[in-house]
Amino acid sequence: MTIFTRRTFLGTTAAVLAAPAIVRAQGAPIHLGTLTPLTGVGGSYGPSMRDAMAGVVSAVNEAGGVLGRQIELISEDTQTSPEAAVRAARKLIDVDGVSAIMGTWASSVTTAIAPLCWESKTMLFCVSGADSITELPHLGFIARTQPNSKLQIRVAGKFMIDEGAKSMAWIGPQTPFAASSIEILREIAGANGASMEDLIYEADKSTYRSEVDQILRSKPDFIMLGGYAADSTVLLRDIWQAGYEGKIIGPAYAVNKTLMDALPAEVLEGVFTWEGAPAVDSSAYSRVQKILGVDDVDPYSAQTYDHANLAILSMAAAGDASGDAIRGSLRTISQGDGQSVDNAVDGLAALAGGINYSGASGACDFDEIGDITGTQFIFKMIKGGATGVYKRV
Structure with missing residues (x-):
């Protein structure tokens, strides 16, 4: 039988308090939520985004x-x-x-x-692009x-x-980023002696042939x-049927596997895509590859891997599991x-000396309004029904 004296109690307590947070898990679980598009037009991305966080x-x-x-991870579907x-x-x-x-x-x-989150002091990490x-x-x-x-539009316009x-x-279609996209492209075109036209169409139509004829x-x-x-998907088919022979570029979240599976290869030949690129040479990227069991990690899954690490490390740094604490300690x-880390386990162990988290999506540095300050971009081209890397910037 072990007899605890005041001295042994204080010594034991001191040792526990000095130990890293990762070895002292005892209390009720901390709840973190994933809210990804498991179904709907974003459904091809959501499962791996969730799995990266898990x-x-x-x-x-x-x-x-x-x-x-x-930590208990609770996952829900936005249905896009x-x-x-x-x-x-x-x-x-x-x-x-x-x-x-x-x-x-x-x-x-x-x-x-977003209003539900800030009103309840719940931290919100997103991969959405609208300014x-x-x-x-x-x-x-x-x-x-x-x-x-x-x-994104400035990079693609250039x-x-x-x-x-x-x-x-x-x-x-009319989206939260339609107006700013058009404005930026007009600015880029004008600065380079190019002309620029735009057309906003009604979403969810079975054909856009009249709109295609108008823009052409x-x-x-x-x-x-x-x-x-x-x-x-509908638009590309109609552009091809109209006999257009110029170049086309679309965001990778739109010109994705679901779209490619739905269209003949000849419709997609030569189409470009672009997207923010993960830090493919980083050790964090390798970690996400292992988690998901894939060679190519999409940008959104790389980012959500970072979301989970950032949330956990922010809580630990604040000594509190609230959303307000995450907000206060994120930067x-x-x-x-401090020490550069690429995962929460290593970060928790090094936290006392200060850390600088850099993840699978790159350096996770945020400006004063919460925007990431920089990332890589990758341009791809579809040839013979397959997508290949065309350029990195």
């Missing part, structure tokens, strides 16, 4: 947890629908009591649930790892010019698609001067 949480729990507690996302977010916040919601994808979804998101009065409760649409565009066109009257030599996978652990 892999992070599993590793931390196996190592002992954080702040004396295990603002209405469904609001219902799911209310459940995560009001019923499950999550400290953070991670992984929202479509800009309309993130915009819809308006971080312009909301979110009080610091939004962090975006996806480059905003202004940065690519179009570099590829010889003299007559540019943008065609897409301007004789564009390079067209940018501004929609999602479902309408871009302390993501852009500090």
Whole structure:
């Protein structure tokens, strides 16, 4: 039988308090929420986005947890629908009591649930691109790892010019980033002596042939698609049937595997895509490859891997598991001067000396309104029914 004296009690307590947070998990679980598009037009991305976060949480729990507690990950489906996302977010916040919601994808979804998050002091990590998101009065409760649409469109517009565009066109549905995309492309075209036309169409139509005929009257030599996978599938078919012989570029989240599976190879021949690129040479990227069991990690899964690590390390740095604590400590652990780490387990062990988290999506440095300050971009081209890397910038 062990007899505890005051001296042995104090010594034991001191040893426990001095031990890393990951070895002291004892209390009620911390709840973190994933809210990804498991169905709907974003459904091809959501499962791996969720699984990347689950892999992070599993590793931390196996190592002992954080702040004396295990983490329970609660996953919900946005259905790529603002209405469904609001219902799911209310459940995560009001019923499950999550400290953070991670992984929202479509800009309309993130915009819809953002007020619920900042009003409840729940941290929101998103991969949505609309500039308006971080312009909301979110009080610091939004962090975006996806480059905003202004940065994305500027990079793509420069690519179009570099590829010889003299007559540019943008065609897409009304989205939170449609107006800014058109404005930026007009600016780029004007600065480079190119013309620019645009057309906003009604979403969810079975054909866009009349809209295609209208935009082709301007004789564009390079067209940018501004929609999602479902309408871009119809649009690409109609552009091909109209006999267009110029160049086309679309965001990779729209010109994705679902779209490619739905169209003949000849319709897609020569189409470009672009997206923010993961840090493919990083050790963090290798970790996500292992978690997902894939060679190529999509940008959104790389980002959500970072979401989970950032949330966990921020809580540990603050010594508190609330959303407010995550907000307050995010930049302390993501852009500090301490040891560079690429995962929460190593970060928790090194936290006392200060850390600088850099993840699978790159350096996770945020500006004052929560936007990521920089990332890589990758351009791909479809040839023979397959997508290959064309350029990295």
